[in-house]
Amino acid sequence: MIGKGREAVSLHASSLTREYKTISENPPPYITAHPSESNILEWHYIITGPEDTPYHGGQYWGTLMFPPNYPFAPPAIRMHTPSGRFQPSTRLCLSISDFHPKSFNPAWEVSTILIGLLSFMTSDEMTTGSVSTTPAERKSMASRSRWWNSTGGGSQAKANPAQKGNVKAGDGGAKFRAEWPEVDVENWESIKKNKIDPATGNRLDGENGSSCGPQLGIAGSSGNQAQAVVDAVVQQRDAGRGWIYRNKLLVAGAVIFIYVLIARLVHGDGLA
Template identity: 75%
Template structure:
């Protein structure tokens, strides 16, 4: 339970961030617990996350602002491990470095800044730009369907720990209007609700094959192998399609050379 000081401080910060939201960021406390905040970061332009919808939580201690929150991002991004606590100077990994003057908006701006950098820490992962773009394209689908688990039985998520098996229940509860927009968007773009793929994505895409869990190096290696095979098959296909032309050209040059040799003799 939040102390009176934490309750007063977070109430004031909610009013502030609602009236003056930082760019690409929106956030609010849960109706049932003011210490549990939910945020959405919209991927900025000129980054691999452009257009992505990244949902996460801030779990504040009851003595906030004298201690920092636990920070998690639930939506797979190719930057952070989904639902893992992130080790940042503004998170609960480093309580001594936290400044009580920092607010929720300060924390989320810091998270966005770190997300768009190349620094590594506990909870972060490595991925290619193509993989991160693929995650961004499927982020709305992941949030609202629970990674395609919306038709199965919902599982109970632990405190601050939202996995892809909840069927999108938690996201819908915290972001009902955004969830409706996501379903409308998926219907308009004919998104496959099981895989999150669009019809125009193509079955032979060399991009990462995203499932419920974050794609690992095995998916990347598989994509590279697919690309090599496609290049090899493309070369064989050209020779096959033009074999008559190649054969005719060889005959022509053979006759031409024979005539030149005959006239010389």
């Protein structure tokens, strides 16, 4: 019995190996996928957001966890990258997923499953594991997707081991880096080129939003700006002070002059 079980697993693994060869030689549009080196039943995919969708340019990474009796049962499908369409790392209820084993067709291949996932992603249909967000929110997530994948959502400095089939922000991008080393290198080049803060995903050049306060209307070159700022501060400081304080040296001189004059007059009267 044990021998037959191993033979069955070997048969299904052989089927997935053939499918990997097929999908590598003829990948579907916007999709790339491969099995994990350590487990033929664990597949990793990347969907690139198609044009004319809120996901355009986004990099969406996920996993397919196949059962040992595949292709007679469907895989569990997850998308780990936040997309605004699915809950990250949550099993998705689709007709091509393990939520509906009776509706799964053994003739469907890995490429069929991923094309179906992409089709559902770009639709408005809701199901278990999907979420409702605005197109603007989805575009924002698409622009941060490469950063999220390669940093684990900004947690690369304090990485925690990823759980099986459940990769969330906190693993520091370790799982993504292990499965997609070349893509990870490209992502880091993009992060550096676009001056993205690895900890937050925000632009370091301040282009994410407006500045935190009003700006002084100072004209001139940068070499004159420092002195202009000083002059503006002095003007603001003096504006609230009286004439006597601003002309204290003149007032002091006048007081001394009057004192000397009075002293001389008194001294002259005493002699008379």
